[in-house]
Amino acid sequence: MRPIGRLLAATLCAGALATSALAAAQEPPAADAPKAKAESKPRAKAARRDRPGTYMGRPIADVMSWQGAEWLFRDTRVEEEQPEAMLDALEIQPGMTVADVGAGAGYHTVRLARRVGQKGVVLATDVQPQMIAMLKDNARDAGARNVRPLLCTQRDTKLPAGEVDLILMVDVYHECSDPEGTLDGMLAALKPGGKLVLVEFRGEDPDVPIKPEHKMTLAQVRREVEPRGFAFKTSHEFLPWQHVIVFEKPADEKSDRAGDR
16 A cells, blocks of 8 residues: 655744743732731742743753655654554554644544545645645545544634544654643543544653653653643553543543642
8 A cells, every 4th residue: 555645843932931920919808908817828839930941940942844744754753653553552542533633744644534434524724735735635545534624723722612522643742842732632622431542752761762851751742741631541661652641531520720829
């Protein structure tokens, strides 16, 4: 089978800034006013301060432009990343609504479309219009009529609220410029019990031949994702270079954002 032309480029650009918390100044009482009894107030929690271009201590990677997509459809990618085995582990069922966030030109989109079948749908999002154009061409060439390309933004995933069974991000999350906004949007899009799957190159392994800023450790992923309301389920570690990290939206739809700053 001939390869699908112009495949996935990682998207969802980089760089999120957390705002500083400002203490409210109190106006002193008038000179002739009676002195009010002092009341103890809880101390405000200090705001997290991220340096520009970082989030929770890690550098946010530069996005790979659609113009540099050739590397992503290299001949060795199937061997190195085993896309079909990765999707097998996710137990995708016919009829599901699945989102390929940061889909690029559709490398995984077309594979997902085959798995959900004619009664299912794949919502394929990207921030680059050039990627969306290539994705449309590739989906058409593959006969994948159940793919819905969506041009998203840094702050708006464009996913419908509460309608998605599974969201997949392959080598994309580490480039998000607004990690919290992206995670919040994906949580809202998932059905209760829906899954979020992040595939990331292993930051724990110095032998993985990827720049450090394009890798993530499992601990760092959990540190960032769980405070936004997701429950960690498992991490599949059978791929040569990548984690396949699975989170779930709690079935009771309650999100514990203890890490909200």
